[in-house]
Amino acid sequence: MPRYKNFLSLTKTRKTTYEFDQKNISKTNILNILEAARWAPSCGNAQPWYFIVVEDKKTIKQLVGTTHYIHAPFIHPLPPVVIAFVLPSDKHMHQYFEEEYTHCCIHSQCTQHQNEEELCFAMSVFSSTLAATDLGISSCILTPQQDQATKLLKVEKIGVVRLLVGLGYEKNNAFQKARTRRALKDLVFYDGRRK
């Protein structure tokens, strides 16, 4: 029996969890979540991402402590697992994936490249959260202060820790933030016009 009626119900069920239970998640589930992240689409199939699985409580506390934007309430109790998503530097990608690392731009003066990598990177992060939801695992996406998180995980030679995904099970009676979205009618244009 599928857990969700359809993909739409899966995407709507994914939410930011603010209070985690301390029950661990299995290695198999972690790997399934990372498998979904690995299969995200990317520009020219560049796959600009690495994943660091962090389970050490002290490191998780330090990492979450570097969070850039704080929306009340802050994440607490912390998730038992954090995946640090590393955005590799251009230099690293050229050095290690020269042959398959094609630039998607046709102009030699392209300045969009870093933006495109960030777009791809975000797809991987989002895939991981959907896969987690599908497995009944709760998640939160956090923006760390890049320099601090990168230094903490010692990945300066590869790139930067750009986003964190906390994973775990939601605590009983956890705080629920009201979840809203703008109305579709205010977002959609048909041939440039609102209907």
Ligand SMILES: Cc1cc2nc3c(=O)[nH]c(=O)nc-3n(C[C@H](O)[C@H](O)[C@H](O)COP(=O)(O)O)c2cc1C
């Ligand atoms: C790229 C990205 C970065 C985010 N960074 C933070 C963050 O640093 N701190 C935080 O509390 N929430 C962060 N969030 C979570 C958003 O606040 C949250 O997704 C949004 O309020 C919508 O709520 P929902 O996830 O429950 O649908 C981030 C979300 C995304 C997609």
